[in-house]
Amino acid sequence: MELTQEHLQDIIYYDKESGLCYWLKRLANRINIGDIVGSVHCRGYIETNIYGKRYLLHHLIWFYVTGEWPKNQIDHENRIRKDNHWLNLRIANQNKNEYNKGKRKNNTSGFIGVHLRNDTNKYAAQICEDNHTVSLGSFPCPTLAAIAYDKAVLQRNKDFAVTNFPKETYELCLIN
Numbered sequence: 001m002e003l004t005q006e007h008l009q010d011i012i013y014y015d016k017e018s019g020l021c022y023w024l025k026r027l028a029n030r031i032n033i034g035d036i037v038g039s040v041h042c043r044g045y046i047e048t049n050i051y052g053k054r055y056l057l058h059h060l061i062w063f064y065v066t067g068e069w070p071k072n073q074i075d076h077e078n079r080i081r082k083d084n085h086w087l088n089l090r091i092a093n094q095n096k097n098e099y100n101k102g103k104r105k106n107n108t109s110g111f112i113g114v115h116l117r118n119d120t121n122k123y124a125a126q127i128c129e130d131n132h133t134v135s136l137g138s139f140p141c142p143t144l145a146a147i148a149y150d151k152a153v154l155q156r157n158k159d160f161a162v163t164n165f166p167k168e169t170y171e172l173c174l175i176n
Contacts, residue, residue, distance in 0.1 A: 074092070150164050
């Protein structure tokens with residue numbers, strides 16, 4: 001069965017204010033009308049099963065509201081994967097979604113896009129673009145490397161950029 005927007009709206013209710021979806025119909029024995037839809041997946045997103053098919057809830061919500069399945073990724077602007085408030089969801093390509101990531105768990109420099117090069121004992125700044133790593137240079141301290149990263153990510157996509165320092169810090173020195 002192909003899921004239509006009308007049918008989706010008939011089986012779940014999406015509350016844009018809370019970002020939660022509620023079951024309007026019982027599709028399985030374990031589902032009760034009024035229950036919150038979905039559970040947190042191991043990657044932190046909420047997902048659910050409808051007629052034997054698994055869906056990421058933020059994709060269902062996009063379809064629920066717009067009537068179109070997202071052609072690209074859906075980005076959570078605040079980077080909280082289970083926060084599905086409508087104002088927190090936006091279409092993003094892979095690059096934009098990459099720019100909206102914070103520090104990785106294995107980060108040792110304390111800054112996004114910065115790591116210590118063991119061969120030179122300098123800090124390298126780099127950014128990911130089109131699934132390729134782009135070097136932004138080597139620096140004597142992590143702060144200078146972080147500034148280079150911030151400027152690069154802001155020039156590439158200011159709206160999606162997560163920076164090491166407040167964006168306002170760069171307002172005067174960035175060329176639009």
